[in-house]
Amino acid sequence: xxxxxxxxxxxxxxxxxxxxxxxxxxxxxxxxxxxxxxxxxxxxxxxxxxxxxxxxxxxxxxxxxxxxxxxxxxxxxxxxxxxxxxxxxxxxxxxxxxxxxxxxxxxxxxxxxxxxxxxxxxxxxxxxxxxxxxxxxxxxxxxxxxxxxxxxxxxxxxxxxxxxxxxxxxxxxxxxxxxxxxxxxxxxxxxxxxxxxxxxxxxx
Amino acid sequence: xxxxxxxxxxxxxxxxxxxxxxxxxxxxxxxxxxxxxxxxxxxxxxxxxxxxxxxxxxxxxxxxxxxxxxxxxxxxxxxxxxxxxxxxxxxxxxxxxxxxxxxxxxxxxxxxxxxxxxxxxxxxxxxxxxxxxxxxxxxxxxxxxxxxxxxxxxxxxxxxxxxxxxxxxxxxxxxxxxxxxxxxxxxxxxxxxxxxxxxxxxxxxxxxxxxxxxxxxxxxxxxxxxxxxxxxxxxxxxxxxxxxxxxxxxxxxxxxxxxxxxxxxxxxxxxxxxxxxxxxxxxxxxxxxxxxxxxxxxxxxxxxxxxxxxxxxxxxxxx
Numbered sequence: 056x057x058x059x060x061x062x063x064x065x066x067x068x069x070x071x072x073x074x075x076x077x078x079x080x081x082x083x084x085x086x087x088x089x090x091x092x093x094x095x096x097x098x099x100x101x102x103x104x105x106x107x108x109x110x111x112x113x114x115x116x117x118x119x120x121x122x123x124x125x126x127x128x129x130x131x132x133x134x135x136x137x138x139x140x141x142x143x144x145x146x147x148x149x150x151x152x153x154x155x156x157x158x159x160x161x162x163x164x165x166x167x168x169x170x171x172x173x174x175x176x177x178x179x180x181x182x183x184x185x186x187x188x189x190x191x192x193x194x195x196x197x198x199x200x201x202x203x204x205x206x207x208x209x210x211x212x213x214x215x216x217x218x219x220x221x222x223x224x225x226x227x228x229x230x231x232x233x234x235x236x237x238x239x240x241x242x243x244x245x246x247x248x249x250x251x252x253x254x255x256x257x258x259x
Numbered sequence: 260x261x262x263x264x265x266x267x268x269x270x271x272x273x274x275x276x277x278x279x280x281x282x283x284x285x286x287x288x289x290x291x292x293x294x295x296x297x298x299x300x301x302x303x304x305x306x307x308x309x310x311x312x313x314x315x316x317x318x319x320x321x322x323x324x325x326x327x328x329x330x331x332x333x334x335x336x337x338x339x340x341x342x343x344x345x346x347x348x349x350x351x352x353x354x355x356x357x358x359x360x361x362x363x364x365x366x367x368x369x370x371x372x373x374x375x376x377x378x379x380x381x382x383x384x385x386x387x388x389x390x391x392x393x394x395x396x397x398x399x400x401x402x403x404x405x406x407x408x409x410x411x412x413x414x415x416x417x418x419x420x421x422x423x424x425x426x427x428x429x430x431x432x433x434x435x436x437x438x439x440x441x442x443x444x445x446x447x448x449x450x451x452x453x454x455x456x457x458x459x460x461x462x463x464x465x466x467x468x469x470x471x472x473x474x475x476x477x478x479x480x481x482x483x484x485x486x487x488x489x490x491x492x493x494x495x496x497x498x499x500x501x502x503x504x505x506x507x508x509x510x511x512x513x514x515x516x517x518x519x520x521x522x523x524x525x526x527x528x529x530x531x532x533x534x535x536x537x538x539x540x541x542x543x544x545x546x547x548x549x550x551x552x553x554x555x556x557x558x559x560x561x562x563x564x565x566x567x568x569x570x571x572x573x574x575x576x577x578x
Contacts, residue, residue: 096578100263109263111578126430128352129337146337149330151271152352158433160267160576164330186330239262239577243432 057137058220058248059193061204062227062236063112065254067212070097070110074206074215081194081205083182085169092161092191093206100255109254112215114206115140115161115191116239119246123153123162123190131187138220138248139195144187153188158240159247162188193217220248262577266509268570275328277565279321280424283359284450285457285561286317290366291417292454292478294410300474304373308380309461311370315363318420322359351430355423362416369410371395372403421450424565434572435507436514439499445492446565452485453561456532456554463547463554476540479550482557483536486529493525509573520567528560 078093079086093114100107117140124132124140131147134140154162165187174181194204207215218227230236236250293310297303329335343353374380375396381387389395402409425443432438455478462475500511514520532553539550
């Protein structure tokens with residue numbers, strides 16, 4: 056069985072935000088409302104002469120035990136056998152319980168005004184017609200065609216890697232199994248499938 | 260992994276959701292207490308009508324606020340479908356919507372035999388016509404026949420609604436203030452405490468019958484015990500939040516350093532009414548003013564509890 060996951064190497068993320076742009080174009084996210092499926096935080100860590108600038112990409116963690124799915128009263132949030140968590144926007148009533156439940160702040164609203172703005176911006180190519188509480192889909196529509204998610208394909212520093220945890224030969228699976236790539240907030244019990252390679256150890 | 264934590268309070272479910280939780284718990288518990296009183300203490304037409312009508316209005320206002328804030332109002336049909344219990348048994352909003360819906364339906368049916376006899380209700384123009392229809396009288400007679408069953412159906416859904424108001428925020432695992440077993444307990448106790456306070460006001464200021472004295476005394480005593488229980492639960496929360504989780508610790512910093520929470524809710528919403536009701540239970544009051552004051556304070560405190568809970572849930576974010 057396939058079990059998709061992503062590894063993000065914080066050592067090689069240069070903060071170019073190309074992932075945000077690629078994702079926004081691929082998935083028609085409402086950038087005019089400053090809402091993104093993936094977001095790169097720019098943070099300074101440390102004081103005085105020892106300040107590091109860390110770029111921290113964030114997205115839906117496609118959890119094994121996704122709280123956004125269990126709280127969803129309409130069943131709009133669902134999970135594929137390959138581990139990808141998706142949203143059926145026609146079924147979503149937009150109560151935003153999923154946004155409250157997500158520890159990774161991965162869910163954001165798409166309103167009727169966003170849909171109007173999208174139709175104006177994308178014209179006949181506009182894909183969104185229902186308000187929803189959107190999130191990253193690991194570009195499931197691309198993955199099914201054998202392509203990588205848009206953010207992974209565009210990443211200039213090869214910071215983002217996408218692969219199958221159930222394939223022991225997959226580089227992503229090896230990085231996760233080695234313990235080099237670790238998840239965020241594992242103690243919450245959500246079983247996240249986005250893993251990070253630490254940058255602060257290398258920087259001292 | 261080395262992370263730099265960031266602490267954040269949400270701005271998605273704010274005051275309006277606190278009102279939804281408040282009116283949900285208060286409305287459901289009001290109907291439940293009024294019906295149980297009617298079934299097992301003393302048959303009381305006015306109390307049932309006041310309990311049912313005000314409870315349903317409260318539940319409608321609360322649910323209306325949630326509905327208003329939905330992004331897609333048409334998709335709500337998926338949770339109004341009674342099969343949602345089977346389709347999404349792990350989602351508390353699905354359970355809560357059904358509890359509220361069925362509690363209102365059973366509540367109206369329980370009150371119907373009293374409604375068709377009520378001079379006040381049969382004097383309201385449009386309602387007078389509806390309550391005068393023969394089919395409504397036949398339905399009222401049927402409801403009278405199964406009165407206790409309807410009362411219990413409504414009670415079970417009412418208790419379910421009150422517990423649900425706590426379970427819904429307990430289901431968010433990132434926030435330690437919410438995600439613990441104390442929340443459903445606290446919100447249920449608070450719901451019944453505020454309901455008793457509300458019905459005490461109704462009995463004291465509106466119905467005003469001397470023969471209801473024993474009901475008022477029972478409500479006062481029960482409310483006193485519930486307020487005491489609430490104080491014990493809150494003390495446990497204070498101990499729990501002092502350490503163990505960064506999210507809980509930061510919520511504690513927000514809550515226990517806030518005058519509105521400490522003086523407004525704990526002081527005037529719990530301790531002052533507790534003292535007023537304790538004096539009433541032990542030695543009695545010569546006037547209704549202290550008990551009316553205590554009831555109003557309990558009602559305000561009930562809202563403050565939920566308001567502060569929604570605003571002080573802290574997400575600890577590792578970025």
